[in-house]
Amino acid sequence: MNLSCSLSRCLVAPPSLRWLSTSTASLPLHHTRLQPSPPSAVPPTTTAAASRANDDPRQNSDLREQALLSLFNSCSSTGELRQIHAQIIRSGFHQHVYLVGRVVSFCSVSEAGSMDYAAQVFQGVRWPDGFLWNTMIRGFGRTGRSTEAFLYYKRMQEQGKPTDNFTFSFLLKICGQLVAPELGKQVHCSAVKRGLDSHVYVRNTLIHMYAMFGDTTTAHRLFDEMPNRDVVAWNTVIDGYVHCGEHRVALDMFLRMHGSGLRPDDATLVVVLSACSELGALDFGRWVHSLIRGSRFERFVSVSNSLIDMYAKCGVVDQALHVFEEMKDRDVVSWNSMILGLAMHGHAARALQLFARMQEQWGCIEPNDITFLGVLCACSHGGLVEQGKMFFDCMRRDYHITPTIRHYGCMTDLLGRAGLVREAYELIRSMPVECNAVVWRTLMAACRVHGDLELGERIRRHLLELEPDHSSDYVLLSHMYASAGQWQDMLGVRESMRGRGVQKPKPGSSLINF
Incomplete structure (x- = not known):
């Protein structure tokens, strides 16, 4: 890797991003002055908190700031966020980097957020700090708008804003999502130049990125070079091998992790059990289950779901059903995994009985497209033609699920x-x-x-x-x-x-x- 390459050369890679070398003046961001909505549009708790922040003359600046911050606790939509932002502007905090940062952060990490709105808010900040820049990069990356994410990175450089470990972690994650090896290596080059490639966040993201490229050799080398490996590092390299279909190596890495004395977390167990499922490694899966018994992970829905999937794919359907019945809380994945497991092994009647139980949970658990795949699969394996037709119609009519090719x-x-x-x-x-x-x-x-x-x-x-x-x-x-x-x-x-x-x-x- 040529560490003397300039930043402008580092950002020339995929054709879809090649225009990054052009002027940033074309960025389609226009500041829009927010008009506060009528108080009736604000939720009652929001209106009350805003009133305390604005109308009580005894409150000092810190108390008003805390009152405004408290509004974010109940924010669940862009409409409510606009109300909060309007209150921030009316309170004179429109240049308060932390408060504005909370607005931008909501847009970046929440499914209900809008990156277009975040860009408008960002444009109105005179002196955005590193957190704001990074949040914009993260948000555009999360929503699949990678070109804009890299454009903000370019603007950071042009304005002399310092990049940090979070900047490169977000950029490298985007490169992995794009499966853009050349761009990823160039961002890696920039991280090395900044002396940030050894930072634990950056190193873990580098391992993940190279695994997404299918380059497990480089991913493993970066892992081995780490002087201190936390559970995230182990999870990343194990998950990388699973992603690349090298399930045996993934299990070997888990044995190394176990031998090092580092305790796994729920993410470790989920990915290791998925490797067992793909290999049909029942004995290894049972050993992992023995590690879970009596631990706090028994209560983790994701871990129990992985156990159900592992036992079902290994053909031990009764054990999968035992794990399912022992669960105190179940999500739609729990039901789907068990229905599919029964269906794939010819237990059509039991699969449909379980689906009937799921329907009784209406309001708590709602069947989705995967549920009906399991139900139709059960009908197919059981030769239940009329019931299959009925469920196919029911899926569209009662649950408004559009059938897919599957x-x-x-x-x-x-x-x-x-x-x-x-x-x-x-x-x-x-x-x-x-x-x-x-x-x-x-x-x-x-x-x-x-x-x-x-x-x-x-x-x-x-x-x-x-x-x-x-x-x-x-x-x-x-x-x-x-x-x-x-x-x-x-x-x-x-x-x-x-x-x-x-x-x-x-x-x-x-x-x-x-």
Whole structure:
């Protein structure tokens, strides 16, 4: 890495961000003077607090500041935030960096916030401090507006504002989200020049970023170079290996962490259990469960959800159900994981019974699109055609959930297994979204099982448009011709495979953990 590179050269990377080298005068931010809304628009608690802050002449500046700060505790929308900001302006605190910073921070970290509003507020501050700059970068990064985040970084540099560990942590996280290795390395270069690359926040984000790039070698090297590793560092490197599909290495890293005497937190346990799920490492998962028993993590919903998922994917459905029943609090993920676990292992009736229990929790827990994937999967595996149709309609009519391609895939599988291939074909044709190759292939396999050669040929034409060189489609059609005794057509398919250079699929393999 060339540490002598200038900042302007560091920020030239992806085409989508290449215009950062242009003048910042084009930034589309315009200060808007806020007009305070009528008091009736302010929640009662907000109005009362504002009154104390403005009308009581005995209150000094500090008390007014505290009263204004207290308004943020009940703020839950941009509309309420505008009211608070109006009170700040009326109280003469519009240049108070900390109070204005709370306004900007709400926009940056809250789902109810607006970064456009934050930009307007920021534009009105004469001397924004580092916290305000960093908050703007963080907010634009969180909302996927990476170009604007880097533009604020560029403005920081041009105005001589010092960058710190938070600045680089936010920028590096954005680079990871973008999967932009060149830009990430250039920001890394800038962090090294500032002497901040060894800071624990920056180093942890660097590990995360390189893992997002799939570069686990660099991520591991950065981890090993850390003199003192906290639980976040361990979590980051373990999660990085899981993200890259290196689940065995992730479990090895957890063993190293355990051997170092550092206690895991809930995030560690969740990611380690996910690695066990992917590997089918039941014994390792049971050992992790033994570490959880009797600890405070037994009460963590996320940890229990991960245990349910791990046991279900390892085929120990009864143990998954035991964890589920022992939970004092459950969220929608808890119900979904258990319903899907039962459905995938052929326990259709139990899955639907659990869904009925979930519906009784109406008002506390509401089914979502994943819930109905599990329900439709249960109907498919159980051959419950009429119930599957009913739930598919119920999802749209009663819960206002728009079916995705995965829901249509489940319905195609349900109808195909029952031999209703023509009905499945019409369902696909009625989809509001374009059908993908996986769903067409599911129906083609059903056509082979039920001997509908004419429809199979029609589906093959759809597949040729989507994935013309997928070997499984040729094999399926070849087998269909063979079953129908159409040997010349079968030979024609094989000749077509050779002509296109398509190889037969390799035999499958299984993995057994000892």
